[in-house]
Amino acid sequence: ANDTAITLGDMNGFFELNVYKPLIIYNLLRSLHLLADACVSFNDNCAVGIEPNxxxxxxxxxxxxxxxxxxxxxxxxxxxxxxxxxxxxxxxxxxxxxxxxxxxxxxxxxxxxxxxxxxx
The missing domain is CATH 1.10.40.30 (Fumarase/aspartase (C-terminal domain))
Known part of the structure; x- marks a missing residue:
């Protein structure tokens, strides 16, 4: 959903006067937080303790x-x-x-x- 909101905000804005910049920034930051949380979860639940064979x-x-x-x-x-x-x-x-x-x-x-x- 965040990527769709970012795309729509970018499509409906006009050059430097894009009134949708707050929407774009908000959804981009939400996506980055989700990605960061996923990285932490992956590390804690999967990567820690892996030993190579x-x-x-x-x-x-x-x-x-x-x-x-x-x-x-x-x-x-x-x-x-x-x-x-x-x-x-x-x-x-x-x-x-x-x-x-x-x-x-x-x-x-x-x-x-x-x-x-x-x-x-």
């Missing part, structure tokens, strides 16, 4: 196909695409697929595919 996160990271982009400069796009397709179709990690296809060694994979370096 590190083994599951590591598994998801290892199976993430987007990490294959780190191999592009070293083995080329075509070979990187083959690795991604094999990993996806056989439900393997990129490391397993890359080593099985013979494009990289375990040491090269560790050196080239480092998610920490990719997010900087």
């Amino acid at each position: 590190l083994p599951l996160l590591k598994n998801h990271l290892e199976k993430s196909l987007m990490l294959v982009t780190a191999l592009n400069p070293h083995i080329g796009y075509e070979n990187a695409a083959k690795i991604a397709k094999k990993a996806h179709s056989e439900n393997k990690t990129l490391r397993q697929a890359a080593i099985e296809l013979g494009f990289v060694t375990n040491e090269q994979f560790d050196q080239w595919v480092n998610p920490q370096n990719m997010i900087r």
